[in-house]
């Protein structure tokens with residue numbers, strides 16, 4: 011039996027063509043006509059896996075054809091690899107980051123900041139014509155190499171292998187050392203000894219454990235951020251001023267505000283205005299870094315908020331959302347459940363803590379921008395002690411009216427694996443809602459065993 015590919019229906023073309031352009035960092039613009047052409051002609055040829063209708067993707071993910079911004083996030087995702095290649099051809103600097111921080115300093119220093127998922131997406135998109143299984147096999151092979159060359163104890167989200175094999179033109183590895191991520195220390199150290207030892211490295215030293223209200227810690231971290239920007243400037247050859255950093259903070263605050271408002275609009279609706287995948291991809295725009303282009307993310311985010319407000323006003327339900335789905339909140343780093351399959355089982359994902367923590371953390375715009383960034387970053391709810399993080403999480407669970415909580419940790423994600431139990435215990439004690447902890451194997455499609463356990467939890471709810 012041949013593979014069935016999803017096609018965007020011409021019935022929705024007219025409405026889509028009335029929507030806005032996407033404007034990119036370099037000032038270039040792509041029109042809805044061009045996006046439509048890409049999604050219906052070029053995209054399916056280059057990335058058939060993304061259009062495949064099968065057990066893993068169902069016919070739900072990014073298939074909300076009457077929501078123009080759903081198509082636009084699909085477009086930005088599919089063109090990501092090509093856009094990064096073009097950016098490098100034009101001499102743009104690219105940094106590999108990790109650790110769950112906002113990217114204001116990198117934006118200020120005219121550097122694209124890519125976290126692990128995006129580095130892997132860049133590599134994935136370099137090969138064309140793969141169906142979903144071939145694309146997955148290719149990803150698994152590269153991770154297997156990283157396990158051999160680095161350590162089987164690390165999660166390997168980081169894309170160590172792509173940098174060390176020279177597959178991707180990454181100029182500098184400059185993550186924050188933060189609580190959430192145990193892969194940073196493995197990764198950065200491993201790069202010191204890999205075949206490409208000459209890749210520039212900088213660790214932004216984040217003071218750990220209850221330091222948020224200590225003046226020395228804020229000053230120390232602010233100094234580290236200055237050194238980070240200095241290192242990024244060594245790569246680009248430019249001089250980043252404090253004014254550049256303030257402008258970047260203002261820009262990112264706009265994204266954070268819009269992203270937070272969009273999520274709260276979604277939560278305010280009686281019926282979910284989008285499915286799980288669209289909610290996640292639209293709220294993720296708030297951090298402006300998700301597509302490697304802050305302006306493109308901002309322009310789609312502005313439009314998305316308008317469309318979601320309209321849907322909420324008119325009581326429109328998202329594509330393929332069932333009546334009264336069980337609402338699930340996801341906890342943990344670099345994780346998620348298969349939205350489409352979980353919807354088939356009767357649920358919908360209404361939020362997650364990772365990334366949302368820093369989307370909700372606005373940075374003061376007056377005064378020393380490095381100090382302001384340091385202060386906010388040290389206060390990220392996700393990076394606080396177990397009790398504090400759990401109490402912030404409970405607030406989000408209540409706002410989202412979640413019926414259940416799943417804490418997921420990847421194999422090798424040592425910090426999250428260790429804190430999962432006490433965090434869900436506090437949540438359960440204080441809210442009474444059912445919780446469940448789930449270990450995930452990184453880099454695969456949602457395996458049957460994993461989905462069976464998620465489905466059993468949904469059934470129990």
Ligand code: SF4
Nearest residue numbers: 165191193343344423
């Ligand atoms: S899964 Fe955990 S260890 Fe791996 S990159 Fe994410 S936070 Fe870091």
